[in-house]
Amino acid sequence: MPVFDASGLVDDHWIVLGDADPLPAGAPVLLTWERIARDGEAAFAGRDPRGVAISSDFDVAKLLPLLPRIGLVVVKPANFKDGRVFSVGRLLRQRYGFNGDLRIQGEFIPDQVPFLVRCGYSSFEAAPGFDLDAALRLLKVFAFNYQTGLADKNIFALRHNQPAAGRA
Amino acid sequence: MYQYDAYDQAMVDTRVAEFRDQVARRLSGALSEEHFRPLRLLNGLYLQLHAYMLRVAIPYGTLTSRQMRTLADIAEKYDRGYGHFTTRQNIQYNWIKLEQAPDILADLAAVQMHAIQTSGNVIRNVTADHFAGVAKDEVEDPRIAAEIIRQWSTFHPEFSFLPRKFKIAVTADTKDRAAVKFHDIGIAIVKDAKGAPAYDVYVGGGMGRTPFVAPLIKSKLPKTELLSYLDATLRVYNRYGRRDNIYKARIKILVDALGPEEFARQVEDEWQLTRQEHINLPPEEEARIRAFFAPPAYTTEAADLAANMPGTNDPAFRAWLSTNTHAHKAAGYSIVTISLKPIGGIPGDASTAEMNRVADLADTYSLGEIRVTHEQNLILPHVRRSQLHALWTELKTAGLAVANAGLVTDIIACPGLDYCALANARSIPIAQRISERFADLDRQHSVGELKIKISGCINACGHHHAGHIGILGVDRKGEEFYQILLGGSGAEDASIGTILGPGFSADGVVDAVETIVNTYVDLRQPGEPFLAAVRRVGNGPFKERLYARV
Structure with missing residues (x-):
């Protein structure tokens, strides 16, 4: 399925491996958390970074010791109403300082993409029929936001540091 | 009262544009009803038995006369000349056309109002004591915290797809008129050991099919830590609340399943981290919001401060005084309840004419301010005692002087x-x-x-x-x-x-x-x-x- 980021479609170079597939040499591979947990150091085979796929109910604290060696985290929601993906994103980015690619894969809707970006997601792998144009358009709708502690333009800070931007 | 600045205005204006886009995509078929449903709910739009219903937020129940006139106009223009005030300081219109909903939101935005997050599995319209700012014994005006919560919760990216809806209420008086212990989070503003305002945080109350009175989860939270504590509480709920069964998905079920002590411990652990993550409101922003809720300039005329009041020889007026007026913190003033419970009427309903009349009376008698109660009545919060009889006389003419607040017909x-x-x-x-x-x-x-x-x-x-x-x-x-x-x-x-x-x-x-x-x-x-x-x-x-x- 196509992968996009905030600028549009991107080439995805990650190779998805099943839990029994042999590790190819030198290629960026995406493994399940179960495989990494099972194989330990062998899952890395001396080659960083790896990608890891987790479900939305995964305890992300378990990734903490591995994060410097992980280049991609793929989060899979149970369905499009599964709001746990947003907490996973904020924890990985803000609390654990993950700075690789954070991707949602599966069922989500264009109108959630701005929220996903604000929670730290950097790439998106959507189901067929996904309205990519709408998602990219919606990303440009809100110029600033109320919530503190996020990596976007915060109204509480803007009010006291800069003049207001005026009516949208 | 709080006034929008350019940022607040841009947020509601942008929301109108965004919703217009969503409705257009729905009407064209680009958006399925399944995917549109949570989006329309985020804008207060329900599909009812006969038509769409639009629920408009009246944050912490405070309205200006100008806003009330807009609510009256909307009833006239888009509905059947009525609005229905609800138990959560909202107003509902029951006969809305989907294609007109964006226009209604635009009319609301023009008077600093919205329907944002009045339904759906999100943090809903925040409610507060309807006597906020005028109650004699309150610790401080609970609308300051409520407005902070309104802004923080608006389009919160992490908490817009919660397991279930989430309601927050704030009170600051020992007498609770906001039913805080029946909310997902109830905040009672109390005094800490040094006499400074602090928050007692109750979590996991609710009604529905499994009613709970919320236990106290955090005693005397420092005021400056409000947002990091709310973030921590919501995060524990968002991650661990049940999503497999909508009847078990409210936070009250999680609090009950874990037990209040264990739930409090998990929130505490999370909060020890969130409080270091720059989530709390900057103090200068708290001060900015607080300034909007400074008391108005009250009269000090001798006639208002005198003990005797005109009209008290009329027993009908006395009956109304006894049920429909309350002590005000400023000398010479009363808080007046306008009952929306006429005998045989529909609780909480108000016609366009009635809403306009109340707006006029608020301008004449109550510094242009109106409150909406969770008991589905209206309040004029600042009425000079010397003018109570004149107000009552006008209310009587309008059929709005029923002396039944708190009585058996105030249903x-x-x-x-x-x-x-x-x-x-x-x-x-x-x-x-x-x-x-x-x-x-x-x-x-x-x-x-x-x-x-x-x-x-x-x-x-x-x-x-x-x-x-x-x-x-x-x-x-x-x-x-x-x-x-x-x-x-x-x-x-x-x-x-x-x-x-x-x-x-x-x-x-x-x-x-x-x-x-x-x-x-x-x-x-x-x-x-x-x-x-x-x-x-x-x-x-x-x-x-x-x-x-x-």
């Missing part, structure tokens, strides 16, 4: 089967029949304070669990039946009513309520209110009288 009722797709039974006609049965005002006043609350199904939008007398409509083999509960309270002494016995038919329930009231009158001690009597004697004497005659 809360959900929309019920007349409008709601979830209901099992009608609520409004039951409220109307009970109201007619107790139409005699002298009788109501002699019965005293008595809160009847009616829900048309177990979702409990009519707060039947918290009624002194609660009525729950159920469907029994295709017929409407009504169970009666006794002894609930939504106030500081929050409690959940208990079911009396077998249910009654629509006609029978009105007789049953009268029997209960008569039983109370017979057994009460001098000066003993209904709820106190029920708590003293239990359900037994009421059961005996009710079911003996069957």
Whole structure:
């Protein structure tokens, strides 16, 4: 399925491996958390970074010791109403300082993409029929936001540091 | 009162544009109903039995006269000349066309209002004591915290797809008029050991099919830490609340399953981290918001401060004074309740003409300010005592001077089967029949304070669990039946009513309520209110009288 980021479609170079597939040499591979947990150091085979796929109910604290060696985290929601993906994103980015690619894969809707970006997601792998144009358009709708502690333009800070931007 | 700046205005204006885009995509078929549903709910738009219903937020129940006139205009332009004030400081319009909804949102945005997050599995419109800022004994104006919460919760990226809806209420008085212990989070502003305001945080209250009185989860949270604590609480809920069963998905179920101590521990652990993550409001921003809630300039004229007031020789005026006015913190002023419960009327309904009239009266008598109560009445918060009689006279002419606030005909009722797709039974006609049965005002006043609350199904939008007398409509083999509960309270002494016995038919329930009231009158001690009597004697004497005659 196509992968996009905030600028549009991107080439995805990650190779998805099943839990029994042999590790190819030198290629960026995406493994399940179960495989990494099972194989330990062998899952890395001396080659960083790896990608890891987790479900939305995964305890992300378990990734903490591995994060410097992980280049991609793929989060899979149970369905499009599964709001746990947003907490996973904020924890990985803000609390654990993950700075690789954070991707949602599966069922989500264009109108959630701005929220996903604000929670730290950097790439998106959507189901067929996904309205990519709408998602990219919606990303440009809100110029600033109320919530503190996020990596976007915060109204509480803007009010006291800069003049207001005026009516949208 | 809070005034939007350019940022607040841009947020609501942008929301209108965004929703217009969503409606256009839905009407063109680009957006499926399944995917559109949570989006329209985020804008307060429900699909009801007969039409779309739009729920408009009245944050913490505070309105200007200008905003009230817009609500009246919307009723006229897009609905059938009515609006319905709800139990959560919202107003609902029941006959909305989907394609007009964006225009309504634009009309609202023009007067700094919105329908953002009035439904859906999000943090809903934040509510507060309707006497905020004027209650004699409050620690501080709870609307300051409520406005901070309104902004923080608006389009919160992490908490817009929660397991279930999430309601927050704030009070700052020992007398709780906001039912905080029946909310997902209830905040009571108290004084800490040094006398400074702090927050007691109750989590996991609620009504619905599994009612809970919220336990105290955090005592005396420092005010500066509000947002990091809310973030921590919501995050624990968002991650661990149940998503497999919508009837088990509210935070109250999580708090109950973990136990309040373990839930509090998990939130505490999370909070120790969130409080270091720059989530708390900058102090200069708290100061900016606080300044909007500074008290208005009150009169100091001698006539207002004098003890005697014109008109008190009129017994009808005196009756109204006793139920529909309350002590104000400024000398010479009263808080006035405008009852939206005329005898035989629909609780909480107001016509375009009535809304416009209230707006005019607010301009003349109440510094242009109006409040909406969770008991579905309106408040004029700043009325000079010297003008009470003149106001009452004008209210009487408008049919808005019913002296029944807090009495047996001041009934809360959900929309019920007349409008709601979830209901099992009608609520409004039951409220109307009970109201007619107790139409005699002298009788109501002699019965005293008595809160009847009616829900048309177990979702409990009519707060039947918290009624002194609660009525729950159920469907029994295709017929409407009504169970009666006794002894609930939504106030500081929050409690959940208990079911009396077998249910009654629509006609029978009105007789049953009268029997209960008569039983109370017979057994009460001098000066003993209904709820106190029920708590003293239990359900037994009421059961005996009710079911003996069957």
